[in-house]
Amino acid sequence: MTRLSWFNVVSLTLGFAFLYLPMVILILFSFNESKLVTVWAGFSTKWYGELLQNEAFLDAAWVTLRVAVFSSTIATVLGTMAAYVLVRGGRFFGRTLFSGMIYAPLVMPEVITGLSLLLLFIGIGLDRGIFTIVLAHTTFSMCYVSVVVSSRLVTFDRSLEEAALDLGCSPAEAFRLVTLPIIAPAVISGWLLAFTLSLDDLVIASFTSGPSSTTLPIKIFSSVRLGVSPEINALSTLMIAIVAVGVIIASLATKRAALQRQREERLAVQT
Amino acid sequence: MRRFFLIAIPYGWLLVLFLIPFVIVLKISLSDTELAIPPYTPTLDLSQGWSGIREFFAGLDLENFVWLTEDDLYWKAYLSSLWIATISTLLTLMIGYPMAYAMARSPEQWRTTLMMLVILPFWTSFLIRVYAWMGILSQEGFLNQFLLWIGVIDTPLTILNTNTAVYIGIVYTYLPFMILPIYAALDRLDGSLIEAAEDLGCSRLMAFWLVTLPLSRPGVIAGCFLVFIPALGEFVIPSLLGGSGTLMIGKVLWEEFFSNRDWPVASAVAVVLLLILVIPIVLFQRNQQKQQEAEQ
Numbered sequence: 032m033t034r035l036s037w038f039n040v041v042s043l044t045l046g047f048a049f050l051y052l053p054m055v056i057l058i059l060f061s062f063n064e065s066k067l068v069t070v071w072a073g074f075s076t077k078w079y080g081e082l083l084q085n086e087a088f089l090d091a092a093w094v095t096l097r098v099a100v101f102s103s104t105i106a107t108v109l110g111t112m113a114a115y116v117l118v119r120g121g122r123f124f125g126r127t128l129f130s131g132m133i134y135a136p137l138v139m140p141e142v143i144t145g146l147s148l149l150l151l152f153i154g155i156g157l158d159r160g161i162f163t164i165v166l167a168h169t170t171f172s173m174c175y176v177s178v179v180v181s182s183r184l185v186t187f188d189r190s191l192e193e194a195a196l197d198l199g200c201s202p203a204e205a206f207r208l209v210t211l212p213i214i215a216p217a218v219i220s221g222w223l224l225a226f227t228l229s230l231d232d233l234v235i236a237s238f239t240s241g242p243s244s245t246t247l248p249i250k251i252f253s254s255v256r257l258g259v260s261p262e263i264n265a266l267s268t269l270m271i272a273i274v275a276v277g278v279i280i281a282s283l284a285t286k287r288a289a290l291q292r293q294r295e296e297r298l299a300v301q302t
Numbered sequence: 303m304r305r306f307f308l309i310a311i312p313y314g315w316l317l318v319l320f321l322i323p324f325v326i327v328l329k330i331s332l333s334d335t336e337l338a339i340p341p342y343t344p345t346l347d348l349s350q351g352w353s354g355i356r357e358f359f360a361g362l363d364l365e366n367f368v369w370l371t372e373d374d375l376y377w378k379a380y381l382s383s384l385w386i387a388t389i390s391t392l393l394t395l396m397i398g399y400p401m402a403y404a405m406a407r408s409p410e411q412w413r414t415t416l417m418m419l420v421i422l423p424f425w426t427s428f429l430i431r432v433y434a435w436m437g438i439l440s441q442e443g444f445l446n447q448f449l450l451w452i453g454v455i456d457t458p459l460t461i462l463n464t465n466t467a468v469y470i471g472i473v474y475t476y477l478p479f480m481i482l483p484i485y486a487a488l489d490r491l492d493g494s495l496i497e498a499a500e501d502l503g504c505s506r507l508m509a510f511w512l513v514t515l516p517l518s519r520p521g522v523i524a525g526c527f528l529v530f531i532p533a534l535g536e537f538v539i540p541s542l543l544g545g546s547g548t549l550m551i552g553k554v555l556w557e558e559f560f561s562n563r564d565w566p567v568a569s570a571v572a573v574v575l576l577l578i579l580v581i582p583i584v585l586f587q588r589n590q591q592k593q594q595e596a597e598q
Contacts, residue, residue, distance in 0.1 A: 039404035043416075046401040050423055050477065053434035056444055060437065070442075113312040123309055132316040138583050140535025142552045143572045146559060147323035150569070154326055170319040173312070202304070231427050234537055234556075248429050255429075255542065259437045267430040274426050282418065 054271060061264035078265040088266065091250040095230060098161060098246060102168035103225035109169065110176025110225070111218055117177070118184040136174045144171060145238030152239065159241035167239040168229045175228060176221035183217035216285065223281065227274075331569035332362040342566050366570035375554065376571065380578065382549040386465065386540075387533040390472035394529050395522065397473060398480030402521075403514075405481070406488035417485075424478050432471050432542050439467050439543070463545030471539040476532065480525040487521025488514070520593045527586035534582075535575060551575055 035043075061079075065072035082088060113133055120126075136144060148167045152159060191213070195205040211218075233248040240246060255263055333342040370376040405416045423431060438444045439462040446458040461467050491514065499509040537552035544550070551571065559568040 035404060035407055038400070039407055042400035043404045043408075046397060046477075047419060049397070049474070050419070053431070053438055053474070054423075054426070056438060057430070057434040109312045109315055112308055116309050116312065120305070120309060125313070128321075129309075129313055129316070132320050136320060138531050138579070138586075140532070140552060140575060140579070142535055142537050142555045143327070143576060146555065146568060146572055147327045148319065150326045150330060150565070151319070151323040166319060170315070173315070177312075227425055231429065233429055248427070251429055251433070252538075252542075255433050255436070259433075259440070263433065264437075267427070267433065270430060271426050275422070278418075278422060278425055 057264055058268045058271065061261065061268040063261060063264075066261060078261040079269075082262050082265045082269075085262070087245075088247070088250060088262075091245050091247045094161060094244055095247040098164050098168060098236075099226050099229040102165045102229045103172060103222050105165070106169045106173040106176050106225040107218060107222040110173040110221055111180050111214075113173065113177040114181035114184055118181050133174050133177050136171045137178070139171075141232075141234035145235040148235070149238040159239060160244045163239045163241070164236050164244060164246065167235050168225075168232060171235065172225035172228045175224050176218075179221040179224060180214060180217045183214045187213060216288070220281075223277075327569045327572055329362070330566055331366055331573045332364065333566050334361070334363075334365065335564055335566050341563060366566050367574070369567065370570055370574060375549075376574075379549040379551045379554045380574070383534055383551040384578075386468060386472070386548075386550060387530050387536075390469045390476075390533055391526050391530045393469060394473045394477055394480045395526060398477055398525060399484055399522070401477075402481045402484035402488055405485050406491070420478050420481050420485075428475060429538060431475055432539055435467065435471055435474065435543060436462060439470070462543065463548075465544065465548055467543035468540050468548055468550075471543045472529070472533050472536065475539065476529040479528040479532075483524040483528065484518060484521040487518040491517050520589060520596075523589045524586070524593075527582055527589070531579065531582055531586070534579060 060071075062074050062076060063071055064075040064077070113129075116123075117130055117133065145167070148163075148170070149159075152163050157163060187210070191209050192205050195209045196202070200208065231248065232246075233252050236246045237249055237252075240249065251263060251266065254260060330342055335342060401420075405413065405420075408416060436443075440446075441458045441460065441462070443462070445461070446455075449455045450458065461470075495513050495517070496509050499513045500506065504512060535552045536550060537556055540548045540550040540553050541556070544553075552575075555568055555571045555575070558564050558571060
């Protein structure tokens with residue numbers, strides 16, 4: 032389109048400043064010597080040291096990581112199945128209810144999801160702990176996975192699958208050899224999405240966790256309620272850094288894969 | 303047989319962990335509070351056969367919902383949630399639209415990077431992004447120090463623990479949800495339409511008002527709902543940035559459950575919140591459907 036006007040430049044600059052300045056300030060003050068979070072008293076990494084000594088935080092981080100790995104993996108399997116059923120399954124009894132249950136958790140307020148799951152767990156007498164958090168997280172994140180995967184399945188050229196079947200593949204082989212490699216990027220981004228949703232969740236985890244299974248967001252929330260602390264700043268900085276590195280690696284990897292595919296397609300055209 | 307399992311496993315999972323919990327909430331919202339374990343009555347006693355079932359249904363009533371209308375706290379909380387969600391959605395639109403517009407007009411090679419910059423905050427923890435504002439907005443926080451330093455104010459402003467802080471928090475965390483659909487709509491826009499309008503004598507502002515804005519409407523509507531719907535049931539932002547005067551229904555539900563331990567009332571609050579949410583959700587769905595049909 033046309034060149035940017037000064038108004039466009041100003042709105043982009045201010046907008047991105049608004050999005051990023053709070054995080055920049057948070058990161059800067061995590062290196063602050065002083066206990067007072069808002070007064071700069073010189074550079075120091077002591078809060079990182081104290082953080083690594085704080086066993087409550089380390090325990091919570093370990094619980095969170097386990098919950099995230101298990102729930103996102105189960106959610107990816109279930110969500111991919113659900114996407115496949117919705118896009119390819121044809122008609123079956125209760126299809127409308129099924130697609131409703133896939134989309135509803137996306138717009139359901141977290142407090143309601145949490146409350147209803149807690150009442151279920153109490154109703155069937157299930158002790159709350161890591162297991163119940165995994166169940167809860169799997170339930171809402173499988174819906175996100177299914178949305179991501181089904182958007183890829185919709186644009187997918189079905190004749191490739193049919194060709195594989197014509198050439199003698201069983202349906203399972205056709206899925207493994209043709210469908211899965213093509214939808215793999217969507218499945219991976221679905222897993223990543225489920226993983227971050229689980230790492231991030233405070234409300235649903237608060238309802239479904241037991242006394243021995245405090246997750247990191249619950250721990251952060253309870254200490255943040257008392258006010259800002261440099262230790263939490265340090266922890267936040269570490270989490271932001273991990274996410275940034277992960278996103279950069281993922282985007283580089285997809286870029287390389289796209290280039291690779293272009294090269295292969297060019298070769299295929301030439302031969 | 304394979305197809306049966308493929309359907310039955312995710313279906314069964316959602317039935318047990320999504321639909322049944324919801325039926326339980328509905329049932330408890332019709333029950334009475336009691337000092338017992340579980341803290342409500344009646345409970346279904348199948349060992350008594352038919353009379354147990356009849357007694358169970360006879361014990362259900364709408365008492366909790368009547369209570370919600372009688373106590374000021376609840377309807378004020380619903381109204382104030384609606385108000386806060388509406389205002390913050392409008393604020394997000396006012397900040398998000400110019401950004402999406404500038405992104406759509408920027409050179410081709412910048413766009414992927416700009417998109418990444420909008421999406422990146424979404425991957426970082428929601429809780430941390432809200433927390434970051436606590437240090438900025440407090441009495442001796444960064445913003446007040448800055449304003450005192452440049453001499454705009456003489457005494458620090460009280461922003462943290464007010465509704466203003468809640469607006470800022472909602473706008474900040476949900477801004478990407480507003481920008482992305484508007485950007486998608488503007489990106490699809492045919493530039494020659496604007497040129498035609500200008501050739502036919504429109505000023506740039508008029509061309510924007512008569513061509514660009516109406517054509518980006520589906521994106522604007524989608525963005526507004528994507529902010530409004532989660533903002534309405536928000537819990538973290540009002541409890542960290544809001545004050546004791548900030549009434550939001552997500553917070554009320556949480557306190558009703560964890561502090562007052564009144565499960566039937568908490569369930570009734572949840573049911574009413576969901577009924578309120580049905581309207582924007584249906585409107586949102588219809589907007590998305592219309593857009594899909596228009597594309598085909």
